[in-house]
Amino acid sequence: MFSRISLSVAALLVGSVLAGAALAEPVTVHSCNRDVTFDKAPERAISNDVNLTEMMLALKLQDRMVGYTGISGWKTLDEKLREGVKELPELSPKYPSKEVLLGANADFFFAGWNYGMKAGGEVTPETLAPFGIKVYELTESCIFVMQKDKPTMDDMFVDLLNLGKIFRVEDKAEALVTGYRKQLAEIQAKIGHVDQPPRVFVYDSGEEKPFTSGRYGIPTAMIEAAGGTNIMDDVEKSWTEVSWEPVIEKNPEVIVIVDYGQVTAAQKIAFLKSNPAFKNIDAVKNDRFVVLPYVEATPGPRNIEAIAALAKAFHPSSM
Known part of the structure; x- marks a missing residue:
């Protein structure tokens, strides 16, 4: 009996040591045009923007975070996210300064280009490296610093899976992504083959000139996944300002309204309907508008439910 108990205890001890060793092994992930190695899982992480913060929450990483930045300044905090962050402090309403990150004694910053960082700005992977703050960059945003x-x-x-590796919660990340892929496949199975994808325009903001998503923004991927085509697919940018002339010329059949900030979605739709220049646009004539909250129109866990909403608007008979 004694020897059996001893062997069992020894086996448990060996298992614990091996598990601890696995957690202690360095992990390297690809972030834009860099390889970043993490000797251990971050313990004082900060995320920027609502969508990146929701990726952290989807992986249940609240206990590894000391706060978040860049949400209330854009008025994108909703009840679902408010419940998720609970007692975590917002350290900066918009982009954080280097001092904000250092003041929180952060060891990890999850951000992106134009999602908390600007090329050549004060807060970049290079400027934070001397202080031991490692950065993982949002994949969609890499177009601002490299070709992709x-x-x-x-x-x-990929971002969810990389966060899973960084924080040593790979199983959770893989389960999430498997579920999202399954939901996406089910949506696309309902849509089936589309001979003529509807022409879609993403209207973020702006009256004199619209701010929209071009070829490299995630809405292009979402629109295509829902069986549509972004009329700004030929604009070699992510999020950018364009003129109204090509919008009118390309005559979108559906307009996606990104809802956030001071101007409401209803006000944006009213502007489009009241302007005589837009009266012949099919989407305006037929009142075909889809409203997506900012958190659904930027890369994050809510993209899949947004794709389902787009698919229903594009192909009502199929969904």
Whole structure:
């Protein structure tokens, strides 16, 4: 009996040591044009923007975080996210300064280019490295610092899987992504083959000139996943300002309204309907508008439910 108990205890001890060793092994992930190695899982992480913060929450990483930035300044905090962050402090309403991150004694910053960082700005992977703050960059945003392919939903999945590796919660990340892929496949199975994808325009903001998503923004991937085509697919940018002339000329059949900030979605739709210049646009004539909250129109866990909403608007008879 004694020897059996001793062997069992020894086996448990060996298992614990091996598990601890696995957690202690360095992990390297690809972030834009860099390889980043993490000797251990971050313990004082900060995320920027609502969608990146939701990726952290989807992986249940609240206990590894000391706060978040860049949400209330854009008025994108909703009840679902408010419940998720609970007692975590917002350290900066918009982009954080280097001092904000250092003041929180952060060891990890999850951000992106134009999602908390600007090329050549004060807060970048290079400026934070001397202080021991490692950065993982949102994949969609890499177009601002390197050449990359047009995005697909895999960009968001890769970010979740990489966060899983960084924080040593790979199983949780893989389960999430498997579930999202299954939901996406079910949506696309309902849509089936589309001979003539509806022409879609993403209207973020702006009256004199619209701010929209071009070829490299995640809405292009979402629209395509829902069986549509972004009329700004030929604009070699992620999120950018364009003129109204090409919008009118390309005559979108559906307009996606990104809902956030001071101007409401209803006000944006009213502007489009009241302006005589837009009266012949099919989407305006037929009142075909889809409203997506900012958190659904940027890379994150809510993209899949947004794709379902887009598919229903594009192909009501199939969904």
